[in-house]
Amino acid sequence: MADDDKKTAGHGVEIKLEEVSKRYPGQKQAAVDSVTMTIPAGETVVLVGPSGSGKTTTMRMINRLIEPTSGKITIGGQDVLSLDADKLRREIGYSIQQAGLFPHMTVGDNVGMVPGMVGWDRKRIAERVDEMLDLVNLDPTEYRGRYPRQLSGGQQQRVGVARALAANPPVLLMDEPFGAVDPITRGVLQDELMRLQADLGKTIVFVTHDFDEAVKLGDRIAVLGERSKILQYDTPEAILTNPADDTVAGFVGAGAALKQLTLRRVREIEVGQVPTATVDEAPSVLRERLGTRRGAIGVVLDKRNRPLRWATAREAGSVSDLARAGRPVEDSVSRASTLQDALEAILTDDDGVAVVTGSRGEYVGVVDIDTVMNTIKALREENATDDADEPATAGSDTAGSGADAS
Structure with a gap:
């Protein structure tokens, strides 16, 4: 992991835990007992379990914030115990609940901290700060000079993710990073993470107690019991449809069929189009593009092609500036968003339509x-066909504390 090509490539690397345990002095039982698992390069693996199950301890042993008592951890084939602990942590991104930003430092200084520690020059750091803020949809000119206290909770979390990614680490550890924000902001941040991961391909280890969040974000989920015993390690779809035991089934809970909406992404469906105009075009341009069809609605875009407002032909014709036409686009989904996200956005929109955006927030289309x-309906029919064709299985092959993902 310390090789120059791995530092600059930015793509994920494989993580392996082999019989990893953590025992604290004076305690009879281990906090984490003999965990073995493989986290594939470039995937998001979510550790989910109840409070006290050891999921955070397991994750923190990867970057040695907690030293393992026994076992072996490798990142990109290198044994982490053979590396300098401080150097190791600088090469692994780390994002926590409530962001953990330094209050006396500006946003720009917070984001640029790790690149500065690893020896980047000032010009390169400044460019990287702006790049990272733009990546998490915060305008660098507006936010780089602010202090954390001047940001909302969601904005602080975005800055925290930007800081974790600033030195381009191959691995990102995330310890319940969205647990302290409101549900709406949490959904937006989850979408942002999926969008970033689609672009960057990091290896992400994500800790949560929220199974719905695990299903939405994870390529694979490790359901943990006491002392981080792996009850099941599999894809979200496999766990939803075939939980390994009653404990895992309890995590899945009611509404497993509805949860499967989170397994499908907007990018998998056909996106529609509506007429658009940029904010610096004349209102008559949008009105002409909308034509005379009753109920037709268009989208006003900003100068970076991001959706700003919904407007009908009548609304476009009643203003002198498209920046004031119609109503704001209050909710949108990205191509990485789930069908459940899309359905919720559609149901809360006055016209029953959701805007779809690309990797930098640019307009892609709409979904209704x-x-x-x-x-x-098509997925239901497909699943019914699969159920009829496949023999029933007794349980998951990946259940147990020695789970491996190949």
Whole structure:
């Protein structure tokens, strides 16, 4: 992991835990007992379990914030115990709940801290700060000079993710990073993480107690019991459809069929189009593009092609500036968003349509209720066919404390 090509490539590397345990002095039982698992390069693996299960301890042993008592951990083939602990942590991104920003430092200084520690020059750090803030959809000119106290909780979490990614680490550890924000902001931040991961391909280890969050974010989920015993380590779909035991089934809970909406992404469905105009074009341009069809609605875009407002032909014709036409686009989904996210956005929109955005927030198209419902119907028919064709299985092959993902 310390090789120059791995530092600059930015793509994920494989992590292996082999019989890893943590025992604290004076305690009869280990906090983490003989965990073995392989975290594939470039995937998001979510550790989910109840409070006290040892999931955070397991994750923190990867970057040696907690030293393992026994066992072996390798990152990109290198034994982490053979590396300098401080150097190791600088090469692994780390994002925690409530962001953990330094209050006396500006946003720019917070984001640029790790690149500065590893010896980047000032010009390169400044460029990287702006790049990272733009990546998490915060305007660098507006936010780099602010202090954490001047940001909302969601903005602080975005800065925390930007800081964790600033030195381009191959591995990102995330310890319940969205647990302290409101549900709406949490959903937006989850979408942002999925968008970033689609672009960056890091190896992400994500800790949460929220199974719905695990299903939404994880390529694989490790359901942990006491002392981080791996009850099941598999894809979200496999765990939802075939939980290994009653404990795992309890995590899945009611509504497993509805949870499967989180397994499908907006990028998998056909996106529609509506007329658009940029904010610096004349209102008549959008009105002409909308034509005379009753109920037609268009989208006003900013100078970076990001959606700003919904507007009908009548609304476009009643203003002298498209920046004031219609109503704001209050909710949108990205191509990495789930069908459940899309359905929720559609149901809360006055016209039953959700805007779809790309990796930098640019307009891609729209999705409506008919498209989502037709997709759900097709998935249901597909699953019914699969169930009829495949023999029943007794349980998951990956259950147990020695789970490996190959």
